Structures are given as C-alpha cells and as structure tokens.
Amino acid sequence: MPKAKEEDFLPLRDSVYNKLRQSILTGELPAGERLMEVHLGDKLGVSRTPIREAIRMLELEGLVTMIPRKGAMVAQITEKNMSDVLEVRRALDILCVQLACERITPEGISDLKKARDAFEKAVETNDSRVIAQADVEFHNVIISATGNDRLISLEDSLSLPMYRYRYEYIKDSSGHDNLVKEHRRIVNAIEKRNAEIAAEAAGEHIDNQRRSIIRQIRMEREEETMNALYGKRK
Amino acid sequence: MPKAKEEDFLPLRDSVYNKLRQSILTGELPAGERLMEVHLGDKLGVSRTPIREAIRMLELEGLVTMIPRKGAMVAQITEKNMSDVLEVRRALDILCVQLACERITPEGISDLKKARDAFEKAVETNDSRVIAQADVEFHNVIISATGNDRLISLEDSLSLPMYRYRYEYIKDSSGHDNLVKEHRRIVNAIEKRNAEIAAEAAGEHIDNQRRSIIRQIRMEREEETMNALYGKRK
DNA sequence: TACATTGTGATTGTATACATAATACCACTG
C-alpha cells in the first residue's frame, strides 16, 4: 500500500497519523478523550508540529472533533453519525459491485474467487479476527476492481468508523452462514456480470451490517445510561 | 453557515485554507503550480505553520498533491480523475434525491420550489455566473433535505473539482432549456415522493454535466498539445 | 452560604529557529 519504492522516507506526521488512527479505531483512545498536543508529543517522542498536522488530517476524516482554542477530542460515535455513514456506504458499495461487473478482468475474477474461498476457510476457524481480516480483503478485491481511485479512497475512509464494531458484527451473524452465502451471491453475480443481482446482494449485505451495528450502538448507549444512573466505576 | 454565534474566532489555518481553496478553484493558482510555504506565507502575511496545516487539509481533499521533502503542488485535473469523481457523484446525487423523497419536509418542498423559480429567473439573465450560483443553491436545498451530514460534506468536497468547468457547462447547455426542464422534473418527482423518477432525472442531470466537462477537458488537453508542438506563449 | 473576581496554570495559536534533504549551478575533467 505505501509507495515505498521511490521513497521509504515517512514524515513523522504520517507516522503519528497512523498511530493515532490505529489507537482510535481499536478503542485504545476512547471517544471523547482529549488529544493534548504536548502530552501526545511526549508519548510518541515528537514535537507538537507533527502532532498538529496529524490532527488536522484526522479531523477531515471525521475521526476527531476540533473546537478552536479548546482542543481536539476523539469524535463521538453517535447512532445518527453511524447511520449517515452507512447510508452513504450503501450507495457506494452498490456502485462498487456495479462497476466491478463492467470492469473486472479475468485476473480480478480469479482473485475474487480466491478471496471468497479464503473467507470461507477463515469462517471455519471461528476466530472473529481472522474472519474480519478475510472479509476486508474480499471487499478490497471488489473495490480495486472498480479502477476508480476516488471511490477506493472514499470506501477506505468510510469504513474506518465501523471497524470498532466489526468483530461483534461477525459474531452476530448466526453461524456466519449468511455471510458466506452473501459473498457467494456477490461473486456469482459479478462473474456473470449481472449488475442488477450484484447490486441487490451488496445492498442486503450492508443492510445486515447496519442492523448489527445499530443494535450494538444502542446497547452501548443503554449501558452508559445505566452507569450514569447507578454510578459509574472508575 | 459558520458557527459564528459562540465563537467568531477563526484560526489562521482556516482562513488560509479558504483563500487557497478559492484560488485553486478559480484557476488563479493553476494546476501544477508549486505551493511554497515561505512564499505563500509572505503573500498572505502569516508564518509557515498555518500554511502547512492548510496544505494538509487541501491534500486530504485532493486539491493539492504532496511529495515528501519535495513540496506541494496544485493537483492536476486529469480526465480519469474527473471521471472518477463524476462516477461517485452520480451515485451520491441519486442517493440525495432518493433520500429527499423520503424525508423532505413541507418547508423543504417550499424552499425547493423557490430555488427552482429562482433558477429559472436566473436563466433569463443569461449571465453564467448568476445561473451557476442559482444552480448551486438549488442543489443545496436538495442535499440539505437529506438530513445526512456525511452526505452533505461529501457532496461539498466532490463538487469542488468541477467548479472550474461550471460556467462553460452552463454555456454549453443549449439555451439552458435542458437545465430548466431537468430541474422541474426533479422537483416534481420529489414533491410526489417518487424516488424512482427522481433518481432517473438526477442521473440524467449529472450525465449531461459529465459530457460537457469531459469535452472541455479534452479541448484543454488538445490545446496543450498544440502549444507543446508549436511553442507556447509565455 | 452564595456569588463574583481575580490570578495562576495549562493549552492552543502562531512565529521562528535549526537540521536535513533536494535542486541548481558552475567549474572541472575527459
């Protein structure tokens, strides 16, 4: 993924950006956490300048919220927020499979089948992390097949906010049978270049994700309310 | 639009960001132009720090290209590039009208009709800038009606790269009759909450834009080739 | 006790200083 060939030099801002992004997505930096420049700088061993630039980037991606002269904090994930993202992703995921139907190469189809098989194998391990990884790679094959760079980067940034919910979503899917079935359906449709069926399958696929994620958020909220009412632990 | 109520303080980086963005979109800073920090700082009367942060933001929006240790330049607009953006925008514009069909309020419908009438009035002036402005406002009404914040900001950033071509596109449209007709069709469909027709109309609307913009880019390229062959003027 | 006020510490905004890499220019050599 990185353009290491010509230049393996990575500015600190990018390194910081990646680290912060990772920390936010894994929940190590929880929503609402303040991002203080000197503090982060100490922790990462760099000055404020790269930290600030990284924060600017995260801000535009929607992962952190800024209030001028107050500071930055990890963005709150609200149901509305996530719902908005999923709505957009639904449209773009459908666009992805439609374009893939038109443009996928024979090699792409072969990759896609490999990714599908790898996913089914991953499911058998019953390990959520392994399955999630295989799922990401499956989708990446489709996304790359569109050949649309803008779409690729948008899909990337729109899938970020839901990484936190991915494991649970995968556990949710009763026996993972649904996931396997949906993937197969998508692969078949793309192979036959049937955009209509592919779109339908992709739509259902993300609708299922949506349901699971929204349910999780509601449960989190409920838990928070409980804590607020009956006292929260440190 | 600005949240001026609580805080009318605008960090320099945002002010710089707006200025640079404007300069790029109007073509004052042509594609390929190098963005040198000290130079821009002198011109705008600020230090490098706000300039750098503004550049980071523009970079994520795709308006400038960065090469580490080399510098930033105004992003080249290629046909592929623009084509990618338009492909995504097509899907999102359609999503916009579909959501608007579901969610628009009576006030929204009233605003929409006002915007449509204002547009038709603008067309009569025959002034491209006036028409373009009315066109933007018409679309903004629809986009706002979706209530999807993420979609709103995406539409915003995806329409940026084509601002340069907007005037020509409007001149292109034979007598503007098409534009008026398309707008009317969209308004009628949204009012009747007929998502299918609305989607179709929105799709055609952007397909027309696409044709005009692609044609313009090809003409520009041709001109450049000529200049390269027969010598370019200063 | 309630509330206003002021002062102090902490944090961001902005500017500048220093280090390092890239580029351009020029002289020198073959």
Place this chain on the structure above:
DNA sequence: CAGTGGTATTATGTATACAATCACAATGTA
C-alpha cells in the same frame, strides 16, 4: 563539448519559543 562532481542555495521537516486565551480554583465580599 558532454558529462561529472561538488558546493551553494532553497525548501521542507521538525523543534522550540512566545503570545493569547481558557479553565478552574482560591479568595474575598455581601
């Protein structure tokens, strides 16, 4: 004359310094 090497200049990367503002607490007063 072409090509190479070295140096000077320029621009970016990073760190630090200074200024402005905000949060909060301590203090004093009604």
